[in-house]
Amino acid sequence: MRAGRRLLLVSAATTVAGTVAGLLATLSSRLGVAETVGASLYALSFDPTFWGILRNNLVVFATTIVGFGVLTLANLFLTGVPLGIELVHNDHVWLFLPHGVLEFAALWTAGAAGLRIPLDVLRYFRRETDRVLTADGARMVLRYAAASLVLFVVAAAIEATITRHLAAGVG
Numbered sequence: 001m002r003a004g005r006r007l008l009l010v011s012a013a014t015t016v017a018g019t020v021a022g023l024l025a026t027l028s029s030r031l032g033v034a035e036t037v038g039a040s041l042y043a044l045s046f047d048p049t050f051w052g053i054l055r056n057n058l059v060v061f062a063t064t065i066v067g068f069g070v071l072t073l074a075n076l077f078l079t080g081v082p083l084g085i086e087l088v089h090n091d092h093v094w095l096f097l098p099h100g101v102l103e104f105a106a107l108w109t110a111g112a113a114g115l116r117i118p119l120d121v122l123r124y125f126r127r128e129t130d131r132v133l134t135a136d137g138a139r140m141v142l143r144y145a146a147a148s149l150v151l152f153v154v155a156a157a158i159e160a161t162i163t164r165h166l167a168a169g170v171g
Helices: 001-029 048-064 069-089 094-124 137-171
Strands: none
Touching: 001 048, 001 069, 001 094, 048 069, 048 094, 048 137, 069 094, 094 137
16 A cells, blocks of 8 residues: 555544544533533634635644644544534534535545655654655655645635535524
């Protein structure tokens, strides 16, 4: 399996672990959604417009890619926690589907890009390669970063339009 696919799986598994942690924390303590507001790495405001959603997505995108592994894994894990909480408390969790599918794909793709750089540095220090960042690694990071960026922009557009329209019909 190529490094990119392995890193995508690591990214997805880290988010799933965060989702399970959110589920377990909620079920074991009856933790409510209101008690978890602000439990994030960032103090991102919620502006339901396209530009507000895109701004939040770009913060996550940038910190996941340049997080040098540690912040990358934290972003991946902590993005899953609210999903686990919402699965317990929200009857309308399906509203996440239109934009969430693309947002998670974007996050995992950014995670794979963000994990590739420390992986190459580790390989360099283990003397498996003579370069800190290999040409293949650099190409993968750029390709995955570009794909992730496009997915985040499309997800923001869907969230600001389709998801917002569906939520208005439910509310």
